Amino acid sequence: MNPKLSVNIGKLKLKNPVMVASGTFGYAEEFRDFMDIKKLGAIVTKTITINPRPGNPAPRTCETPAGMLNSIGLENPGLDAFLKDKLAPLAKTGVPVIVSIASEIDPAEFIELCRRLDKVSAAAAIELNISCPNILDLKNRSKIKTLISQDADSTYALVRSVRKVTKKTLITKLSPNVTSIAEIARAAEDAGSDAVSLINTLTGLSIDVDDMSPKLAVVTGGLSGPAIRPVAVRMAWEVFQKIRIPIIGMGGIIDAESALEFIIAGATAVSVGTANFIDPAVSVKILSGLRNYLKNKKIKDINELIGGLRVET
């Protein structure tokens, strides 16, 4: 018998828990030749802002041990162009599209984005990217110093303000660059978030010692890939013990085993990120690996596995 793979994230019903993470799957068109996109549980778009953003200068990425740094700078065509050109072909796949959004300077932009997306039926849910470490304040040429997700009160205020303008499932994406991610997750839950996704990238710096210069043009970037996985799994586990809303776990998932780590730690769904760059068909391979695991373990429903970490006390 086939195990049950469907999971719920707020009002959103996913046929399976394997999603692709924001910024690592383009708008899906780049992956059509390599895999059957219809098999995915959900697709999270590249983050959209109200106005188009050119992004940061190159070099924008560099490889690090078992990982990579990126500072793309939220390059995106802006909300209008996204709604006109990108969303319809994405939604046509039948896979729920979770639209990732961010503000550039004024957090009130989140409200405007949510208000407009609330009326768009092709947007199945909204992910609040309050944790991107790479937003350059284009006027001042400096990085935004404190992210919304680095402060519980700011997180609460932001989620509360957008909750008032949309009934869609809201997912708050959290930063690992904090003292207590569980405290921030709690703030998001209290303010009405339907789920949290974690973790965004860890801020990092890589240096070319010959040049004595940073490897990325904007100096620092976000670390992703298998290198960050133990940190991410630990955070999923900590958050799981403090909140009741579902967790979407991510950070260095490259195979079914690493996806399972997150689920056992407490994640209801998982997002595949950097691994999409290494093997564009990896997400569907992870899905079939999950199915095999459940069969072998004779687990009938993946929901039974969530948070099943056995800790001897």
Added chain:
Amino acid sequence: MKKILLQEIARVVANKRLGGDHFKLVLRSKGIASSAAPGQFIQIRVSAGTDPLLRRPISIHRVGAGTLELLCEIVGKATMILSEARPGDELDLIGPLGNGFGLGCAKAPVLVAGGMGVAPLAFLAEKLSKLKPLVLIGARSKKQVLCVDEFRKFGCKVMTATDDGSLGLKGRVTQLLENVLKGASGPRVNIYACGPRPMLKELSRLSVKYNVPAEISLEEHMSCGIGACLGCVVGTKSGFKRVCKEGPVFDAGEVIWQEE
């Protein structure tokens, strides 16, 4: 026509050391080899594990009947691992990627290579062999001048420039190019180039000065190679473009050059 991208497991047919740190890999490939065009590249997975983690972009040097040839230089861990690949080994490839050189309007093609820039230009020279392209190769010294015999086999005239004067003109390949452009008469010259950024920047200046079109192949750090990560952008007159998707070949006049 929509281009189809393939993920292929390719068997190594041969791996020949060319002296110095250069080597040529021949891979068995059906799909990618049959649809590849000059200037396109593949993304090659060097390790099944996490070190190196990301694929490496490598330009297509030649295609044969069911084979792909890659010309590489050992510059780091990934190329070191590739240099040790043995016949029978399997490599995971994605390709053919990017937009190659435009072949349509060439009448008197001049191919300009700096160092490893010869790699994609050999494939191009073969395609353009009826036009007997002029090939200009620049390198640090004689040892780094590659593929001369191959270009001659395609009927190309080859001229060289080396920094130390050990082969051909002592100086830059762009000086050779300027000499050619000064003396050009007859059919309109088209420049095709691949090499380091400073060379391409100077070449772009010359293409404006002598009013000849130039197509240049750029390199940038890549993560995905398929246009998803937005990592490998270059500044152009119409905004940032992805080197892996809109490139790697660009019109020289389109690119905005940073101060070196």
